Amino acid sequence: MSSPAHRHPPRPGPLRLALKRLGLLASAAVFAASVHAAPQDGGVLNLIAQPEPPLLMHGVVTHVSTQYVSGKILQGLLTFDTDLKPKPVLARSWTVSPDGLTYTFELQPDVQWHDGKPFTASDVKFSFGTFYPEVDKRIASVFEEYLDNIDASQPHQVVFHLKKPFAPFLSLLGSGLRPIAPEHLYAGTDFRSNPYNLKPVGTGPFKFEEWKRGAYIKLVKNPNYWKKGLPHLDAIVFHVIPDGSSRAAAFERNDVQVLRSGDADYSDLKRLGALPGVESSDKGWELYSGLAYLQFNTRKPPLNNPKVRQAILYALNRPFIVDNIFFGAGKVSPGAFASSSPYHDPQLPQYGYDLAKAKALIAESGVDVGAVRIRLLNGEKGGAWERLAEYTRQALQPLGFKVQVVTSDAATWFQRVSDWDFDLTYNFIFQIGDPYLVNAYLYRTDYILKTSPFANVGGYSNPDVDNLWSKVADTPEGAERTRVYSELEHKLNDDLPVAPIFEMRYPTLFHSQVKNLLQTATSLNEDYESVYLDAPAP
Amino acid sequence: MSGVWFLGARLGRALLMILGVLVLSFLLVRLAPGDPAQLMAGEAGVDDAQYIAKLRSEMGLDQPLPQQLLHYLGQVAHLDLGYSYRNQAPVWDLLSERLPATLSLMGSAFVISSLFGVALGALAALSRQRRRWLDGLISNGALLLYGTPPFWLAMLLIVLFSVKLDWLPAFGMQTVAADLSGFAWLGDRLRHLVLPCLSLSFLFLALYVHLTRAATLEALQQEHVYTARAKGLAPSRIVFAHVLRNALLPVVTFAGLQLGQLASGALLIEVVYSWPGIGRLMYDALSQRDYSVLLGGFLLISVLVVGFNLLTDLACRLIDPRIGAEGAAR
Numbered sequence: 001m002s003s004p005a006h007r008h009p010p011r012p013g014p015l016r017l018a019l020k021r022l023g024l025l026a027s028a029a030v031f032a033a034s035v036h037a038a039p040q041d042g043g044v045l046n047l048i049a050q051p052e053p054p055l056l057m058h059g060v061v062t063h064v065s066t067q068y069v070s071g072k073i074l075q076g077l078l079t080f081d082t083d084l085k086p087k088p089v090l091a092r093s094w095t096v097s098p099d100g101l102t103y104t105f106e107l108q109p110d111v112q113w114h115d116g117k118p119f120t121a122s123d124v125k126f127s128f129g130t131f132y133p134e135v136d137k138r139i140a141s142v143f144e145e146y147l148d149n150i151d152a153s154q155p156h157q158v159v160f161h162l163k164k165p166f167a168p169f170l171s172l173l174g175s176g177l178r179p180i181a182p183e184h185l186y187a188g189t190d191f192r193s194n195p196y197n198l199k200p201v202g203t204g205p206f207k208f209e210e211w212k213r214g215a216y217i218k219l220v221k222n223p224n225y226w227k228k229g230l231p232h233l234d235a236i237v238f239h240v241i242p243d244g245s246s247r248a249a250a251f252e253r254n255d256v257q258v259l260r261s262g263d264a265d266y267s268d269l270k271r272l273g274a275l276p277g278v279e280s281s282d283k284g285w286e287l288y289s290g291l292a293y294l295q296f297n298t299r300k301p302p303l304n305n306p307k308v309r310q311a312i313l314y315a316l317n318r319p320f321i322v323d324n325i326f327f328g329a330g331k332v333s334p335g336a337f338a339s340s341s342p343y344h345d346p347q348l349p350q351y352g353y354d355l356a357k358a359k360a361l362i363a364e365s366g367v368d369v370g371a372v373r374i375r376l377l378n379g380e381k382g383g384a385w386e387r388l389a390e391y392t393r394q395a396l397q398p399l400g401f402k403v404q405v406v407t408s409d410a411a412t413w414f415q416r417v418s419d420w421d422f423d424l425t426y427n428f429i430f431q432i433g434d435p436y437l438v439n440a441y442l443y444r445t446d447y448i449l450k451t452s453p454f455a456n457v458g459g460y461s462n463p464d465v466d467n468l469w470s471k472v473a474d475t476p477e478g479a480e481r482t483r484v485y486s487e488l489e490h491k492l493n494d495d496l497p498v499a500p501i502f503e504m505r506y507p508t509l510f511h512s513q514v515k516n517l518l519q520t521a522t523s524l525n526e527d528y529e530s531v532y533l534d535a536p537a538p
Numbered sequence: 539m540s541g542v543w544f545l546g547a548r549l550g551r552a553l554l555m556i557l558g559v560l561v562l563s564f565l566l567v568r569l570a571p572g573d574p575a576q577l578m579a580g581e582a583g584v585d586d587a588q589y590i591a592k593l594r595s596e597m598g599l600d601q602p603l604p605q606q607l608l609h610y611l612g613q614v615a616h617l618d619l620g621y622s623y624r625n626q627a628p629v630w631d632l633l634s635e636r637l638p639a640t641l642s643l644m645g646s647a648f649v650i651s652s653l654f655g656v657a658l659g660a661l662a663a664l665s666r667q668r669r670r671w672l673d674g675l676i677s678n679g680a681l682l683l684y685g686t687p688p689f690w691l692a693m694l695l696i697v698l699f700s701v702k703l704d705w706l707p708a709f710g711m712q713t714v715a716a717d718l719s720g721f722a723w724l725g726d727r728l729r730h731l732v733l734p735c736l737s738l739s740f741l742f743l744a745l746y747v748h749l750t751r752a753a754t755l756e757a758l759q760q761e762h763v764y765t766a767r768a769k770g771l772a773p774s775r776i777v778f779a780h781v782l783r784n785a786l787l788p789v790v791t792f793a794g795l796q797l798g799q800l801a802s803g804a805l806l807i808e809v810v811y812s813w814p815g816i817g818r819l820m821y822d823a824l825s826q827r828d829y830s831v832l833l834g835g836f837l838l839i840s841v842l843v844v845g846f847n848l849l850t851d852l853a854c855r856l857i858d859p860r861i862g863a864e865g866a867a868r
Contacts (some may be wrong), residue, residue, distance in 0.1 A: 052822065054578075054624050137586040193626060213625070214636060214814030214822075216714045237714045241812040242821070249696050249708045407570045411572030411827045418576055451587055452580045 011412050027235050043533040045514065046256045046262050048247055049217060049238035056208065056217070057197040058525075059127075059179050060135050067176065068260070069217055069238055071525040073114075074179035074202035077105060077124065078170070080521040082286050084433060086170050087520065089527075090119070090180060091158075100165030100476045107156040111226040112370035113182050114201045114208075121152035126183035128160070128173070135191050138441070140170065146473075165476050176287065176522040177432075186470030205231035206531040213242055225407075225529070232422040232532035238336030248272060257514050257533075261285075261506035262526055266327040266384050273508055282505050284523025288430035289338035292330070294392070295425050298497050299459040301372070303423060304498070307365035309496040314358035322502050325387045329507065333500035336443075336492040337435045343472075343485035343522065348493055355398060362399050369398040377406050377422040385426060392424070412446050417453035427453055428504060435485070440469050442498050460497030548851050552844040554565055559840040560833070564607055567832050574827040575599060578624055597623055597829075608687055614837065620830035622823075628860065629834040630820060640815035643807065644800050646731060649737035652793055653738075655746020661783060662747065663754035676747060684744035692737040692810040699733060706733050709812040734811040737778070738803055742796060749792055755786035760784065787857055794850025798843045 022155040053065035058074065077091040086094075091105040111119040129150045133140040151159040160216065172178070180203070185196050199208050206219035217238040221231055239256060241247045248264045250256045251272060264272060273280040294312070296303045303309060318332040319421070337344040362369055374396075378389040386407065393403040402426070408416065417425055432438050441447045441455055445466050445504040468488040475481040492498075508524065510517055516530045517523065575593035581584065594600050598609060613620055619629035662676040683691075700708035707713070707730050718726050757763065758781055766776045805817030812818075817833055823831035 046714075054826075055626070096660060137589070195626075195694055198626060212814065213632070214639075214818050215711060215812070235715050239710065239714070239812065240814070241709055242809050242818065243812070245693055246709050246810055249701050252701055253704070256709060307695065408824055409572070411577055412570070414577055414580055415571055415573045418580070449587065451590060452576070454580075528808060 007146060035174060039232050039466065039515065039530070039532040039536060041532070042234050043232075044235045044237055045233050045258075045528070045531065047236060047238050047258050048241055048256050048260070048511070050241060050247065050263060051406045052214065052240045053149065053217075055197040056211070057080045057179075057181075057194075057200045059131065059181050060192055060194075060197055062177060065238075067525045068494050069219070070179065070200060070202075071176065071204075071522075072206040072219055072527050073200045073204045073208055073234060074181075075204050075527060076176065076179050077175050078174035079176060080174065082283060082521050084521055085183070086174055086287060089174075092437075094170075096170075098192075100167075101162045103160040103162070103169060105160075107158065108226060109156050111203050112224055113184075113203055114183075114222060115185075115248065116224075117182070117184050119180070119182075119203050120155045122155075123159045123180050125150045125152035125185060127178070127181045129132045130428075131181045131186060131191060132178065139172065139178075142166070150377040164474060166473060167475060167477050168436050168480060171433040171437055176525055204527045206233075206236055206527070209235075216240060222468065226385045227529060230501070230529045231527075232530065233528065236528065240469070244268075251509065254511055257511045258517065258524075259509040261329070261508060264509075265382070266329050269327065269329070269507055269509065273507070277512050278373055278509055280507050280509050281518055282507055284508060284518040284520070284524075285506040286340065287521035288506075289432075290424065290428050290430055291333060291338065292428040292501045292504055293333075293442075294499040294501055295427050295442075295453075296497060297420060297423050297459050300423055302365070302367040302369045303365055303374070304378070305365050306495050307361045308350070308367055308369060309499065311358040311361035311365070311399060312396060312401075313496060313499045314354045314361065315399055316392065316499075317353040317395065318501060319353070321391065325391060326384050326502070326504075328505075330502040331412060331507045333503050336439060336489050336498070336500060336501060337485070338431050341431070341433075341435065343435055343482060343489070345486040345489050347486075348489055351499075357393075358399055370402050373404050375406050376403050376425045377408065377413060377416055379408065379417075379425070379427075380410045388426060393527055414453060418455075419450055419458055420459065422457075425453075426501070429454060436469065436473050443492060444445075444469055458497050460489070460495070462495060465491055465495070539633065540633055544855065545852070548848050552848050556837070556840050557845050560611065560837055561607065563833060563836040565603075567827075567829055568603060568606075572827040573599075574624070574829060575687060577826055593623065598719060610833065619834040619861050622828055622831045624826055624828045625831070629830050631721045632831060633816060633834050633838055635821050636814060636816045639809070640801075640804055640817060642731065643734055643738060643813055644797075646735045647742065647804075648793075648797075648800060650735060651739040651742035652746055652789075655743045656750045656786070656789060658743075658779070659747040659750025660754050660785070662751045663758065665854060666755065673691065673751075676750065677762065680744040680747035683740045684748075686740070688737055689806045689810050691740060692733070692807060695733050695737055696810075705800050706730075708733075711814055734807050734813050737810070738800070742800065745792070745796070749786060749789050753788050754781055754806070757781045757785040783857065787854060789852055790853050790857065794847045794853075797846040800840070801839050801843070 001047075036354060049065045050068055051065060053061070053063050053069055055061045055063075055066055056070050056073070058067045058070040061280070075089050077322060078086045078089050078094070081087050090108055090111065090523055092108045094104055094105045105124070107124065113119055128143075131141055139375060146162050146164060148161040148163045151161065160169070176487045182196075182201055185201055186194055198211065201208075205222050205227070207222045207226045208218045210218045212389050219236045221234050225231060239250070241250055244263070244265050247256075247259065248268050250407075251259045251264070253277060259272065264326060269280075272278065295496060296309050298304050322330045322332060331339075334350060335344060335348045376389050376392060378386060389407070393405050413425070416422055417427070434538070440460075443460055443465055445461040445463075447456040448459055448461065465488065468484060468491065471484050472488065475484055508518065513534045515532050515534050519530065520526055546828050549737065573594075575597060578593060579590045591600075598606055603608070610620070619633070621628055622632060625632055654817065658676050658680070662673045665672040696708050699706045711724050711727065711730050716726070763776060763780050766780050801817070804815060805821060807826060808815045808817040816838065820835040822828075822836065
């Protein structure tokens with residue numbers, strides 16, 4: 001689609017051609033770049049929201065596209081820089097008491113919701129005291145155990161009083177998934193079916209304007225944004241383009257300026273990244289740290305035997321998987337936690353590709369692994385995942401396994417994995433900083449649930465591991481907590497209820513006219529207040 | 539009187555057919571594994587069995603299947619297509635929002651493929667004796683188009699006309715954020731329609747060409763055509779009044795039958811060109827097990843197909859009044 005509203009690079013005019021002939025174009029471009037070093041106001045940024053989000057309020061739906069769109073409209077208390085250090089957003093500063101029991105947030109003054117109502121501490125208290133405990137049972141159970149009360153007696157100050165220390169508290173409030181909900185629009189309503197989930201009202205730099213389902217979502221500049229002079233863009237349009245090749249063509253034409261990881265097939269990224277005027281970066285995914293893993297159903301023989309599970313991981317050539325199946329979009333995972341996480345133990349023993357060791361472990365286990373056929377349930381996640389399933393079937397044959405790949409559509413996969421109706425399946429999670437907040441649900445006994453594939457669907461239960469998870473939550477940040485995490489990671493590495501395969505790399509491709517795109521650890525889901533489109537060189 | 543009987547019989551049959559489609563599609567979508575409540579809860583990041591049970595109860599999924607079917611049929615009888623919990627909107631609102639996009643794509647593709655197909659098919663047949671090369675060109679060209687998968691052809695057209703030549707837009711139905719009005723708005727819509735419409739037209743154009751060519755060649759052999767020639771009628775009058783009128787009968791019948799295929803072809807084209815139509819809505823509904831939207835889509839398409847076939851029957855009767863006459867005589 002042609003988009004006259006954004007700035008296309010101009011076709012070479014007579015002056016440009018003359019300059020080129022004189023060899024002056026390069027110096028002219030350098031001059032132009034220096035002239036346009038200051039951010040430019042105006043223009044429309046065209047993005048892709050695929051798949052189309054179900055709702056536009058990322059407090060009630062964790063859908064990846066909902067976060068992408070809603071992150072420009074609604075804001076949280078804080079965000080994280082690329083080193084995972086908290087940065088102020090609606091909270092301009094905060095302090096934590098030495099005993100770890102009191103978190104005091106000073107809020108930005110003079111902030112208004114898009115409908116003109118003032119943003120106050122009462123909105124924050126409503127969000128964490130009422131809204132999130134209702135829509136998110138995980139946060140509800142954490143708050144029930146740790147949160148005593150929230151004090152919002154000052155209009156621009158919120159104080160959280162805890163019953164006992166909870167180390168990942170800041171991560172919980174500012175993970176990018178917890179925007180502040182406007183109390184005046186949500187209080188007393190059914191939060192999940194509130195009409196403002198479809199036309200959100202926030203405090204962010206962009207306001208919702210229009211959602212034409214199946215086609216586009218349009219956001220426009222908030223002229224009353226609480227940071228003066230921002231945002232730079234006039235509007236952001238999210239196009240819904242269901243076909244991967246069409247998304248690549250739209251990016252190639254500069255009809256859309258940004259391709260998120262997953263928007264184009266892994267095999268197409270190299271070609272698109274080499275186009276003139278296109279940049280590629282892995283930045284901006286530090287908080288999410290995607291982990292692709294092989295989920296075992298540990299209830300079923302022979303997968304209930306830890307030695308068999310270890311043998312499987314030894315038999316998988318993970319560098320081959322990363323380089324040849326995912327075209328280099330990742331790196332081999334070193335353990336249960338992200339390699340970038342401060343809680344990952346670099347001394348953790350590694351499962352290198354070793355077929356002889358795998359066979360020895362099978363022999364040691366005394367299990368006839370070929371006695372039953374193993375179903376590898378393959379969901380509809382794209383071509384690379386299908387190739388991975390087929391590779392796994394072949395890789396396990398030398399050990400004597402009889403693996404059958406069962407492919408299903410996404411909905412069927414979701415139901416069957418949620419109902420524990422599988423032997424093996426591949427899945428991935430976003431780790432969101434502290435492992436207690438996401439990874440833990442794959443291992444904790446109290447999360448053996450038939451609700452979603454992201455619970456402990458493998459049925460793994462180890463009281464020692466459960467105790468260690470409780471301990472990391474209760475232990476204040478410091479050397480002892482790191483030690484407990486290390487002990488936990490070693491246990492998980494031995495039991496291996498989930499086999500970490502690789503850490504996913506998320507290359508973002510963007511046309512170089514887009515500036516300030518990747519600034520924080522959640523870049524693409526950020527509010528884009530400082531993103532601007534550079535004027536084309538004259 | 540015979541016309542009323544004809545219409546009544548066809549209408550009754552059409553209603554029965556729609557009811558059959560409705561019951562069958564209801565049972566088919568329920569047979570597929572996948573739980574919409576679990577999917578919705580998953581999207582919300584909720585590990586809460588109570589919430590999933592509440593959603594299932596709101597959607598009526600906790601009731602026995604026959605009861606769900608009866609409830610749905612009763613709803614449809616009251617012209618209520620239900621509510622999409624995932625989209626938080628009534629199904630009819632979702633369908634009616636998308637219907638113009640699908641109708642404009644299918645309508646324009648139907649007009650282009652039938653008009654050009656009939657014209658080229660007749661031209662090929664009439665050229666067979668004196669300009670054999672033209673017949674060969676049209677027939678083989680049509681065969682090539684027929685043999686090309688529509689989605690692949692669509693991608694080639696995008697690469698050529700959008701990416702390489704930059705003549706036409708690559709996706710969508712309009713230029714967003716351009717504030718167009720009047721002729722500029724119309725021109726923008728038409729520019730966006732060109733490639734999807736052509737991609738969808740080509741397959742059916744080829745079918746029309748071959749059908750019309752064969753029917754025309756057969757009509758040219760009829761005795762009344764020889765008689766007309768012997769009487770010295772003008773060639774154009776022979777072609778239009780005596781050849782094409784007879785040749786069109788199978789073509790019109792085919793046009794009615796192909797609407798269902800056109801709808802399924804539109805689904806592929808809507809996906810490739812990001813055309814916000816019914817096909818895309820149903821595709822998304824299928825992946826989310828949004829039963830009410832899926833069934834509403836099935837119902838709408840079956841009404842369109844059955845309705846179009848009804849019109850075809852009437853058109854055939856207009857072309858050849860003998861059709862249906864035996865029914866009236868009974």
